[in-house]
Amino acid sequence: MPICNNCGNKWSWSTSLKMGFQFQRGVTCKFCGEKQYQTQASMWKTSLYSMIPILLLPVVILLNLSVLLSLTIFLIPQLIVIAMYPYTLELSTEQEPLW
Template sequence: MATCKNCDHKWNWKTSVKKLLTLRNVMKCPHCGEEQYMSAKSQKRLSIYLFTPLILWLILSVLNFPLQNVMTVTVLGFVVSIMMMPFSYELSDEEEPLW
């Protein structure tokens, strides 16, 4: 889980998911109110979570699986990805460039 670099407050799963779904890089710590940024390493890891269901969709489509099965696996993949994202979430005091 994400931990504030200022006050060492560990964010809970619900707060982490809520912050992830805002699609903003800057977030305020719910405990101390200081601005925190998603680390570059964390952003790269989270992008893998998002692309994995799309790659599964592509592979299953190429292998001619029934559309209903492809859609079910893709939706479940996105749900599992979103549920797992907060566990690999890291914060930083300053905004880091991706490259």
């Protein structure tokens, strides 16, 4: 779980997950009020993990699976990636560019 770089408090799973669904770059720490940003390394990790369900597309096409089974193959890994997002999230007090 991510830890605020300003106050050192550990964020909850739900607070960390909310950061992934917001379109703004920084999120204010609910303990100290300081704005926190996702680190560059953390952005790369989450980008790579989110590609896993997409990489399953050739498997589904080659195996010619039913629609229900195809959706299951996509949804289960996607839910796992979303659930694991707070564990891969790292915070910084400074906004870092992606590259």
